[in-house]
Amino acid sequence: MDYRESLDYLYGLQRFGIKLGLDNIQKILGRLHHPERAYPIVHVAGSNGKGSVCAGLSSILIQAGRRTGLYSSPHLHSFTERIRIDGKAISEAxxxxxxxxxxxVCDGIPVTFFEFTTAMALLHFQRQEVEVAILEVGMGGRLDATNAVQPKVTVITPICLDHSEHLGADLATIAAEKAGIIKPQIPLVVGQQQPAALQVIRDRAKDLQAPVYHYGREFTVETVKDGFAYQGLELSMPGLQSGLHGVHQHHNLGVALAVAEILRRQGLDLPKGSLQDGVAAARWPGRLEWWRDGRIILLDGAHNEGGAKVLAAYLQSLSVDGIR
Structure with missing residues (x-):
């Protein structure tokens, strides 16, 4: 098959719809001899900020010279964007x-589109011999296909009401689904949360004896003139520059920095300078992205109440005359 025929097959799998559960992906990974066990993984769930945290962490790792895989969704322009090595999308070939x-290896398995693409990413990262892979949860966490892995660090970004038809109608129920990525004794980094969500996350982490590093407690960020300051687990980093627009991104990049500190503790070579350079070099298209094409256009993928509030706050912060 050529690229177009391959995509037609892949998108044809959407006829199976959204199917939460790990049976299919576990069977596929077993038939592939578990490529996901070949490299350390950072697993990121949450309602808002997942992609920005992944982009920030990926940028830090790349600046440190670590070969980095990133699996994210959805894509903006091309399917190949979903799977990246060192920030570069895979080729069509x-x-x-x-x-x-x-x-x-899918004979007899009614595999969904997302299960299939998750297996693609995990296999590609093995073939490319990545030093770290970053996986963004597709939806929820507990029954998401990405949850078939055993990560070195788990991350839960801010949670709000989202995908309620699949995850639940209240914040605590949704938080329980996202807390399903927490693993026994594996470090967990938690972004800023509403009290109902935070309690669920803390209870789950306590049950599994997972060390918790929570924003506002183990690490903090402060917006300052011309940038932000990070006070972390061990590092203190004033005067940081953000490559992402919006003061809310200081929080997201702070989460990425906390993850990087944990990876350093686990033995990964990440010089302090790579953390500083990484947050400055971070890019995440479609999130408060300014586009100039004759007119000046602001692009943002806000898709829930939390994202809309962030977008509104950013617009209110602009001191530009004539914005409509």
Whole structure:
């Protein structure tokens, strides 16, 4: 198959719809001899800020010279954006080869689109011999296909009401689904949370004896003139520059910095300078992105109440005449 035919096959899997559960992905990974066990993984869940945290952490790792895999969704322009090595999307030829490899082991499995693409990413990261892989949860956490892995660090970004038809109608129920990524004795980094969500997360972490590093307690960020300051687990970093627009991104980058500190503790070589350079170099298209094409356009993918509030706050912070 060529690239277009491969994508037609892949998008055809959407006929199976959204199917939460780990049976299919576990079978596929077993038939692939568990590529996800070949490298350390950071697993990121949450309602808002997941992508920005992943982008910030990826940028830090790349600045440190660590070969980095990133799996995120959805894509903006091309399917290949979902799977990246050192910030660069896979090629169309690589996508075709991966689709053929995963399709060959899916006999008898009613695999969904997201399960299939997750397996593609995990296999590609093994083939590319990444030093760290970052996985963004597709939806929820507990039954998301990405939860078939055993990570070195888990992350839960701010939670709000989102995907209620699948995850639950109240904040505590949704938080319980996202807290499903917490693993026994594996460090957990928690972004700013509403009290109802935070209690659920803390209770789950306590049950699993997972060390918790919570924003506002173990690490903090402060917006200052021309940047932000980070006070972390061990590092103190004033005068940081953000590559992402909006003061809310200081929080997201603070979460990424806390994860980087934990990876340093675990033995990964991440010089302090790479953390500083990484947050400054971070980019995440479609999130408060300014586009100039004759007119000046602000692009943002806010899709829930939390995201809309952040967008509104950013617009109110602009001191530009004539904005409509």
């Amino acid at each position: 690589e996508a075709v080869a991966l689709i053929e490899s995963i399709r060959a």
